[in-house]
Amino acid sequence: MAQLAQLLRIRLASEQAKATETILPTISPQGSSGDGDLLTANGLSSQPLVGTATLELADIPLHEQIVRFAQLAKGAGCKELKLLPLFLLRGVHVMEDIPWQVSLAQQKLIKQHNVGSEMVIHLLPHLGANPALVRLLRNQWAKLDGDAKILLSHGTSRPGGQEETGAVANQLGAVAADWSVQPSLWEQVSIIANSGAKKIAILAYFLFEGRITDAIAQMLLEIQQRLPQVQLNLGKPIGVSEALIDLIMDGIRQK
Numbered sequence: 001m002a003q004l005a006q007l008l009r010i011r012l013a014s015e016q017a018k019a020t021e022t023i024l025p026t027i028s029p030q031g032s033s034g035d036g037d038l039l040t041a042n043g044l045s046s047q048p049l050v051g052t053a054t055l056e057l058a059d060i061p062l063h064e065q066i067v068r069f070a071q072l073a074k075g076a077g078c079k080e081l082k083l084l085p086l087f088l089l090r091g092v093h094v095m096e097d098i099p100w101q102v103s104l105a106q107q108k109l110i111k112q113h114n115v116g117s118e119m120v121i122h123l124l125p126h127l128g129a130n131p132a133l134v135r136l137l138r139n140q141w142a143k144l145d146g147d148a149k150i151l152l153s154h155g156t157s158r159p160g161g162q163e164e165t166g167a168v169a170n171q172l173g174a175v176a177a178d179w180s181v182q183p184s185l186w187e188q189v190s191i192i193a194n195s196g197a198k199k200i201a202i203l204a205y206f207l208f209e210g211r212i213t214d215a216i217a218q219m220l221l222e223i224q225q226r227l228p229q230v231q232l233n234l235g236k237p238i239g240v241s242e243a244l245i246d247l248i249m250d251g252i253r254q255k
Contacts, residue, residue: 001052001086001208003240004248005038011245012040012048037062037098040252041073041081049076053083055093055101062098066105070119080120084251088128088205090164091156099123124251127207128164132250134171136243137203141172144235146201148192149174152216153205155181165205174203179212189223189232199231206237207244213237 041049049072053065066083073081083102087094102123109119127133141149151169155162155178162178169176177188185202192200202220204213217234224232238244 001038001054004244005050005052007240007242007245008038008040008248009048009050011249012050016048038084038086038248039066039069039081040084041069041076041078049073049078055097061104062101063104063108066102066121067108070105070109070121074119079118080122082122082124082252084124084248085126086207086248087126088133088207089153089156090126090128090160091158094126095158124254127247127251128168130247130250132247134168136238136247137168137172137205139243140203140235140238141174141201144201144203144233146197146199146231146233148195148197148200150177150185150188150192150200150202151175151205152177152179152185152202154179154212157181168205172203179216185216185219186223189227189230193227193230197230199233201233201235203235204237208237208239 037053037055039051039053041051051069051072053062053069055062058065066081070081083098085094085098102121106121137151149169149172151165151172151174153165153176155165157180162176162181165176165178175188175192177183177185179185189200189202204216206213220232220234224230
């Protein structure tokens with residue numbers, strides 16, 4: 001997340017420099033690192049101000065992270081803060097938890113810090129809502145060898161979550177599997193193997209490597225032992241790249 005935020009600062013500074021024909025400095029606020037939400041602030045300041053926050057595993061709740069960043073942004077002369085959820089699926093976190101935390105942050109800014117009336121928080125659509133994400137995933141597929149494909153996501157218990165993953169998989173010519181709900185990776189690999197496929201490419205539909213992707217790799221080793229006649233090729237998560245920055249820029253340009 002820290003690397004991603006730095007790349008975004010560089011991109012924003014470059015675009016602003018082109019617009020004003022000057023080289024602009026950057027502000028690098030402290031933020032929590034991890035897979036979560038990317039905060040950007042734009043307003044009167046000519047400096048790109050980017051911070052990171054997480055919904056879970058942070059020392060303080062997300063709404064407190066937003067409040068602190070809003071105070072920093074106000075001090076830099078900003079009047080608007082854009083929050084882009086770096087989540088791939090429209091699950092409980094995106095549809096319920098994050099909007100609630102944003103609402104708490106706005107209330108606290110108004111009540112305790114007298115910043116809310118001057119600082120507008122825009123909660124943007126989550127990253128996975130960008131249709132251009134499929135193009136990035138196609139580039140990921142190009143690095144994998146397989147005559148069948150599985151798109152493996154975390155999954156969500158929220159109604160409609162499987163349909164969302166399935167729609168992305170269909171565009172990629174793949175079948176969908178989920179880590180936390182059905183259909184599981186083992187089920188989909190078994191079905192494809194029984195159909196006669198010799199090589200199966202599996203793309204981890206995650207932003208970054210972590211404990212879950214480690215567990216997926218371990219599970220694939222176990223599946224490979226049970227199905228030695230099939231070659232299983234696991235691709236890496238999306239990861240930090242200029243292509244991901246392009247998608248983020250698409251998101252924060254929204255009004």
